Amino acid sequence: MPVLGFDLGGTKLAAAVFSTDGRIICEETLPIGKKTGKDVGRMIADQTTKFLRQQKLTGVEITSIGIAVPGISFKKNETVWAPNIKGWEEYPLKKEIQAIADHIPVKIESDRTCYILGESWVGNARGCSDAVYIAVGTGIGAGILVNGTILSGAHDIAGAIGWMAMQKPYKKRYDDCGCFESSASGAGITKMAISNLRNTKNYTGILSKKPLENLTAQDVFNAYDENDPIAKKIIKHCIMFWGMAVANLVSILNPQKIILGGGVFGPAVKFIPQIHKEAAKWAQPISMQKVSLEATALGKLAGLYGAGLLALQNSNQLNSGHE
């Protein structure tokens, strides 16, 4: 029986009705625009209403709803925290959508958790009981599957791998988002580039062609392709950090697969063999031998598919069908 999945991003809300076997029956994506707080909640509520009404016309009955949010879903008090949506510190999204959905179950998870669910359903982690999705975008987080189920932690904050400690001693610049994220996320790459540009005298390379305030991680990747020395230094450092992070997740969790995704993978996909080589230096050797390191198969759709599987698992249709 079909399910409805939502993926709420920073700029848009994607929705899709999925068949039990992971096909998209229909979908719609709307821009969020400048909406904040309750208006973002209303947008999801309105789309829920619309999809539920549609089922009467199409005869496609929705049996469960899953929502991926760009932040944390706290199960105990049924609220959501999303740093980039103003007013979503303790937002009661579950209650709002459940009121509309009535008897249809609603489940909400963090985007990073939905990424690995998506990959495990129809992507590169199919058939895996133990797998990790490392999402490297503006920030860094991980979705983790163990024993075939989501690793949420005691307070739903598991997978905060941006805070991984990988270079002592502690530096002030780790304060806001952690050691790993401050260097190797999209925002980290940009910051490192700006800091390097400021400290490199007489540099006239490709990165100096653009005002510093407009510099992006993509510019750094482009400069790397042009053999720019600053870009090469930064990306080399990132590859080492990405490799160490992969190694740590392999040694601690012994997964079958590690999937690399998010906006940075993207352009960094071509470095996966080098990241693998770096990880292999550090990780528990047998676990490393057995793990497969792969790029996301679903790209920007990983969260939406994950919301679909979340809904499906919560509808108890799968039972022993999907692990």
Added chain:
Amino acid sequence: MPVLGFDLGGTKLAAAVFSTDGRIICEETLPIGKKTGKDVGRMIADQTTKFLRQQKLTGVEITSIGIAVPGISFKKNETVWAPNIKGWEEYPLKKEIQAIADHIPVKIESDRTCYILGESWVGNARGCSDAVYIAVGTGIGAGILVNGTILSGAHDIAGAIGWMAMQKPYKKRYDDCGCFESSASGAGITKMAISNLRNTKNYTGILSKKPLENLTAQDVFNAYDENDPIAKKIIKHCIMFWGMAVANLVSILNPQKIILGGGVFGPAVKFIPQIHKEAAKWAQPISMQKVSLEATALGKLAGLYGAGLLALQNSNQLNSGHE
């Protein structure tokens, strides 16, 4: 109904019959001596036979058997790997003990997994669904509970945290046992001391009173208490590494508790407040706020109690009674 637990260590085999609520009904510990390979297996087999015979005399019926081994228990092929027992590369311990136990179920787990099981049963992790036991002895490993169950990984090698990458770039000396373990385990502390003693000219401190080849981690802790500069430097470095490791497990797993145990905790228990302070610099701030960092409550008995709970969980007596 009572269960039988075994804890096989490097020098002795401990066995105990436990009541369902975690009391020891009877116990016996035997030295392993110079036994290797099959003779160690036979020792466990003989003890099993003895305890099963005893139950006829005492009327205490054993309903399940759990065994903690100093290595890895591979579930798929039912073999055990234990680096310090000669001939135990792929040792068929399960088959041997099951043959004697007949219809009584036998389950085998790594010692590190049993440590956290023991603490969760009658120690400092009681009532926790998500908890980690960091065992720092000659080596370093972790037993991990998530969602109330053991985290084994895809190939039963999860928790190999001695391989955690925490100091780039990679150094040759990490080859044998990993970055974290090479510096901050009992053996690592000794190695660091020897290397420092060799490289420090005109040192006449307390650590020079003993031949280098007899130096132990305990000597370094003793020297620390005497304000020895080499010992202070090494322990300071260890505290930073232990703190970073705690931080990484907190950020990745979001546990309720992290328990520090093994031979080194022991003498390093007094540094737990400093380790907490170091971890708090690095870790995801909310997860860090919510976690409790504690010393083992069970000391050398953690593995034996863990083997007891392993047996109990495997006998299906607990069902929903213990999570």
